[in-house]
Amino acid sequence: MPNTLWAVIRKYAIRTYGCQMNEHDTERIAGLLEMDGLQQTELFEEADVIVLNTCCIRENADNKLYGQLGNLKKLKEQRPDLQIAVGGCLAQKDREIIRDKAPHVDVVFGTHNVGRATGLLAEARDNGPITEIIEESEAFPSALPVKRNLSHAAWVTIQIGCDNSCAFCIVPAVRGREISRPYKELVGEVEGLAAAGITEITLLGQNVNSYGRDLTLKLRGDELPPNAEDLAGKAWVAGSRRSRPLFSDLLRSVAAVDGIRRVRYTSPHPKDLRPETISAMSEIAELCEHLHLPLQSGSDEVLAAMHRGYTADRYLEKVKRARDQIDDLALSTDIIVGFPGEREVDFEQTLEVAAEARFDNAYTFVYSPRPGTEAAELIDEYVPASVASARMDRLRKVIERSSRLGNESRVGRREEIIVEGSSKRDPNMLTGRTRHNRLVHFPANQPIRSGSYAQVEVTAARTFNLLGELVEITSAPKHRTRIPVVAS
Ligand code: SAH
Ligand code: SF4
Ligand code: F3S
Numbered sequence: 001m002p003n004t005l006w007a008v009i010r011k012y013a014i015r016t017y018g019c020q021m022n023e024h025d026t027e028r029i030a031g032l033l034e035m036d037g038l039q040q041t042e043l044f045e046e047a048d049v050i051v052l053n054t055c056c057i058r059e060n061a062d063n064k065l066y067g068q069l070g071n072l073k074k075l076k077e078q079r080p081d082l083q084i085a086v087g088g089c090l091a092q093k094d095r096e097i098i099r100d101k102a103p104h105v106d107v108v109f110g111t112h113n114v115g116r117a118t119g120l121l122a123e124a125r126d127n128g129p130i131t132e133i134i135e136e137s138e139a140f141p142s143a144l145p146v147k148r149n150l151s152h153a154a155w156v157t158i159q160i161g162c163d164n165s166c167a168f169c170i171v172p173a174v175r176g177r178e179i180s181r182p183y184k185e186l187v188g189e190v191e192g193l194a195a196a197g198i199t200e201i202t203l204l205g206q207n208v209n210s211y212g213r214d215l216t217l218k219l220r221g222d223e224l225p226p227n228a229e230d231l232a233g234k235a236w237v238a239g240s241r242r243s244r245p246l247f248s249d250l251l252r253s254v255a256a257v258d259g260i261r262r263v264r265y266t267s268p269h270p271k272d273l274r275p276e277t278i279s280a281m282s283e284i285a286e287l288c289e290h291l292h293l294p295l296q297s298g299s300d301e302v303l304a305a306m307h308r309g310y311t312a313d314r315y316l317e318k319v320k321r322a323r324d325q326i327d328d329l330a331l332s333t334d335i336i337v338g339f340p341g342e343r344e345v346d347f348e349q350t351l352e353v354a355a356e357a358r359f360d361n362a363y364t365f366v367y368s369p370r371p372g373t374e375a376a377e378l379i380d381e382y383v384p385a386s387v388a389s390a391r392m393d394r395l396r397k398v399i400e401r402s403s404r405l406g407n408e409s410r411v412g413r414r415e416e417i418i419v420e421g422s423s424k425r426d427p428n429m430l431t432g433r434t435r436h437n438r439l440v441h442f443p444a445n446q447p448i449r450s451g452s453y454a455q456v457e458v459t460a461a462r463t464f465n466l467l468g469e470l471v472e473i474t475s476a477p478k479h480r481t482r483i484p485v486v487a488s
Pocket of ligand 2: 162169
C-alpha cells in the first residue's frame with residue numbers, strides 16, 4: 001500500500017540563480033507546489049515539475065540558464081509528461097528569447113506573478129505552453145505560502161522594485177518601481193513568524209533606507225485617512241509626518257517583537273543610510289552588529305558615472321560613524337571591477353578604500369554589460385576582460401587580507417551562534433552563524449538541533465570562516481522540527 005501511495009506522489013525540483021529576493025520567491029514557489037501536493041527532490045531525473053528561478057544581473061547568469069535548458073531538453077524528450085517552468089528576472093526580461101531558444105519550456109512567468117506559478121503549470125498541462133509576464137503587481141511574495149530552507153530564520157520583503165538608476169544595473173527594469181509593504185502588515189508578519197518559532201529575520205529590499213517613501217506620498221494632504229498608521233506606522237503619524245516612516249522605526253518595531261532575537265537587513269544604499277539607522281543598531285540588542293554597505297567603486301569619477309550619489313570620502317565617513325557607534329561592527333560590501341571607463345588610477349582608489357574600510361567580506365563582480373542599461377551603451381570605454389580579471393585578482397587579495405584579519409581577531413573569543421546543521425564538507429562537524437554572519441565549524445560531539453543557540457569558543461581562523469569548540473547550548477529551537485507549509 002505505501003508503495004502505491006508513493007508512486008502517485010508527484011515531485012518537483014527547483015533551482016535558484018539569483019539574490020535573496022530570488023531565493024525568497026523560490027521559497028514561495030516551493031510552498032505553492034507543496035500546497036498542490038508535490039514533494040521536493042534534488043534530482044531532476046525524478047522530478048515531474050522542474051522550476052528554474054532565474055537571475056539576469058550578470059551575463060553568465062543567462063549563459064548558465066541556456067546551458068541548463070539544453071540539458072533538460074533531453075530529459076523532456078525521454079519523459080514528455082515532465083513540466084518545465086522558467087521564472088524570475090531573466091524570464092521577466094527575455095521572455096521571447098526563452099521561448100525561441102527553448103520551445104520545450106512549458107511555462108514562462110515573471111517576477112510579478114510568482115503566485116500564479118502552479119496555476120500556470122495546470123493550465124499548460126491542459127492547453128500547452130504558456131508565457132505570462134505582467135509588468136507590475138502590488139502583491140508581495142511574503143503573502144504566499146512558504147517552504148523555508150532553515151526553520152529558524154526567515155526573510156521578510158519590506159519593499160519590491162527599485163527607484164534608483166545605477167548605470168550598470170538591470171534590477172529596476174526587471175523588478176519595476178519601488179513599492180513598500182504597509183508597516184502594520186510587516187510587523188504582523190514578523191509576529192506570525194515569531195509565533196511559529198522563528199528567531200532570526202532578515203529584512204529584504206533593494207534600497208531598504210527608502211522604505212515607505214511611496215506609502216507616505218499617498219498620505220500627503222491635510223486629512224489623514226483612518227488607516228494612515230497601518231500604512232506608515234505610529235512614529236510617522238506622531239512625528240508630524242516626517243518625509244517617510246524611517247527605516248529605523250521599522251527596525252525598532254520588528255526587533256521588539258517577542259521571540260525575535262536577531263534582525264538583519266540588506267541592502268542599505270550608502271547615499272541613504274541615516275544616522276537614525278546607526279543609532280538603532282547601536283542601541284538595540286536584537287539588531288545584529290553587521291552592516292552590508294555596497295561600495296561598488298572607490299573612485300569618485302566612477303561612482304559619479306555609476307550615478308551612485310556618494311563619494312568615496314562620504315562612504316568612508318559613514319563607515320567611520322557606524323564603527324564609532326556600533327560596538328564590534330562587522331562590515332561587508334559589493335564591489336564592481338572594470339566598470340566602463342575605469343582607469344588604473346580609479347581601480348587603485350578602490351583598493352585604497354577597500355583597505356581603509358577593512359571589509360570582513362565582499363562580493364566582488366567583474367562588470368557585465370546588461371543590454372538596456374546606461375553603462376552598456378559605453379562600448380568604447382569597455383575595460384578589456386584581461387585587465388578586469390587582473391584587477392579582480394588584486395582586489396581579492398586586499399579583501400582576503402582584511403577578511404582573514406577580521407577572522408583572526410575572533411580567535412579566543414566566545415561567540416553566540418545559531419546552529420545550522422552538519423557541515424557540507426565534513427559530516428563530523430556542525431556549523432553555526434555568529435551575529436556577524438561568520439560561519440563557524442565545530443566538532444559534533446553531541447547532536448544539536450538546528451536553530452539552537454549556543455556559545456562556541458573560536459579556536460582558529462580561516463580566510464572566510466572560523467573553527468571553534470562548543471562551550472554550551474544556551475537554548476533549544478522553538479520551531480517544530482519541520483514547519484508545515486502554511487499560508488501566512
Ligand atoms: N540594490 C543593491 C544591489 C543589488 S544587485 C544595492 O544597490 O546595493 C547586487 C550587486 O550586484 C550590486 O551591488 C553590484 O555590485 C552587482 N551588480 C549589479 N549589476 C551588475 C553588473 N551589470 N555587472 C557586475 N555586477 C553587477
Ligand atoms: Fe540596482 Fe542601484 Fe537599485 Fe541597487 S540601488 S537595485 S544597484 S539600481
Ligand atoms: Fe536578484 Fe538577479 Fe533579479 S540579483 S533582483 S534575481 S536580476
